[in-house]
């Protein structure tokens with residue numbers, strides 16, 4: 001138990017939205033998002049597609065007073081969904097005489 005008084009949260013996709021769930025939830029636990037939506041935390045990594053779901057504004061506002069913890073464990077990190085774009089252009093230059 002920490003006595004810092006600072007609550008923790010992590011982002012978790014629920015019902016086509018990105019919500020904040022309490023950081024103390026363990027994989028398999030049921031609980032509530034910060035906007036009081038029932039949620040089962042499955043653990044692991046959500047899919048890339050799920051990370052693109054819109055952020056819940058209620059959770060976003062409430063999470064301001066919370067400390068973010070990553071999905072991987074109990075270390076702190078910024079909330080930055082990895083966004084990668086792989087573009088491959090192949091320019092074939094052909095000289096035909």
Ligand SMILES: [Zn+2]
Nearest residue numbers: 019035056059
């Ligand atoms: Zn929410």
